[in-house]
Amino acid sequence: MKKITKQFLLSVFSMTALLFVGCQEEPALTGQSTIEVAQNVTSTVAFVAPLAATQTVNEKAAGKYQYKLNISNAQPVDIYVDVKLKSGTATRGTDFDFDEHLLIKAYTTSVTGNISILSDLVFEPTENFVLEIGGDVNISNASIPATTISFNIVNGLSDNLDLKFNFNKSFVDGTTARTLCGIGYDMDFYVLDADLNDTGIYQAAASGCPEILTVSPAKFPNGTYHIYYDIWDAHGLNTMNTPEFTIPITVDYFRGGGNPASNGTFAQEAIFAPTSKTVAGSKFEFVITIVVNNGVFTLKNSVPTTVATLKTVNTVLDAIKEARMNNKK
Known part of the structure; x- marks a missing residue:
């Protein structure tokens, strides 16, 4: 009885070992573990419109090419x-940028590359750059020959004129040195149309020191615009222990991409300037006139316009009061 049991167990172990070896060898025998590599692989670069092998682009039309x-x-x-x-x-990073490394993932057949044209709003001569895609990829069964893409970048002139209204000034309150911006002095600048009506443009009537205004085609169609100031909050300046002084207003004007010689600073005429004793809401005076004509901006003082005579008309007072009421802070 014992001998039969031993022989039976020995037979079972032998069959198990045979099955185990068979399972281990089967993939190799059937070829299931073999990786097949495609041969004679070719490559192409397809430009996505409007990209071409060579192009000239305006910096103002900044965007992505693929x-x-x-x-x-x-x-x-x-x-x-x-x-x-x-x-x-x-210059890469300032004028343009691109994907430096591309990856075609295993079992896929394509990858998208990006080239970005950037706008730095700096006046520059025409610039250029050339990119080369591939050329250094050569595996045993495929090669990717070099493809070049060329760009000429033309300087772009911004559609907008940017204005900065400066009214900060240092003064001494008794023996304490202060500044208008430091004490919270708040001057607003309202945009009136050619007939001195409120335009509803309150960008420069916020709480900034200085105040900023962007003259864009969307908000400033062709026409004449007059800028008037309003002292929203004198912050007690007229009661401080300081001799009366004039608060001059200057306007810095800048157009992105424009010749630096075209940018500068406009000084308000002294006869319209407020003083440290001017009470908030008591005086609305002329600062500058802007004439917009098909992308050309002309800045004027009161002399060549009718503002000098119209500024005392009740229309101005009513327009500023309306703007004050509509401008929520």
Whole structure:
């Protein structure tokens, strides 16, 4: 009885071992573990409109350009492709940027590359750059020949005119040195139309020191605009222990991408300037006139316009009061 049991167990162990070896060898015998690599793979670069091999773009039309790098057959491994800056006068990170490394993932056949044209709003001559895609990828079964893309970037002139209204001033309160901005002195600048009506443009009538105004085509169609100031809050300046002084208003004007010689500072005429004794809400005076004509901006003082005579008309007073009422702070 014992001998039969031993022989039976020995037979079972032998069969188990045979089955185990068979399972281990089966993938190799059937070829299931083999990785097949596609041969004679070719590549193409497809430009996504409006991208072309060579183009000239205006910096003002900043944006993204794309292309697709395609291979004819998917591979079982990742393929890495570098994009190189070959030459150019433009500066990467300021004038343009691009995807430097592309990855075609295993078992896929394409990747999208990006090129960005940036707007730095700096007056510059025409600049250029050339990119090279691939050229250094050469695996045993595929190669990616070099493809170049060229850009010429033309200086872009902003559609907007940016104005900064400055009214800060240092003074001494008794023996204490102070500034208007420091004490919270608040001066607003309202935009009136050619007939001295409130336009509802209150960007420069906030709580800034200085105040900022963007003259854009959307808000300033062709026409004439007059800027008047309003002392919203003198913050007790007229009661401080300081001799009376004039508060001059200057207007810095700047157009992005424009010749620096076209930018500068406009000084308000002295006869319209407030003083430290002017009470808030008691005086509304002329600062500057802006004439907009098809993208051309002209700044004027009171002399060549009718503002000098109209400024005392009740229309101005009513317009500023209306603007004050509508301008919620």
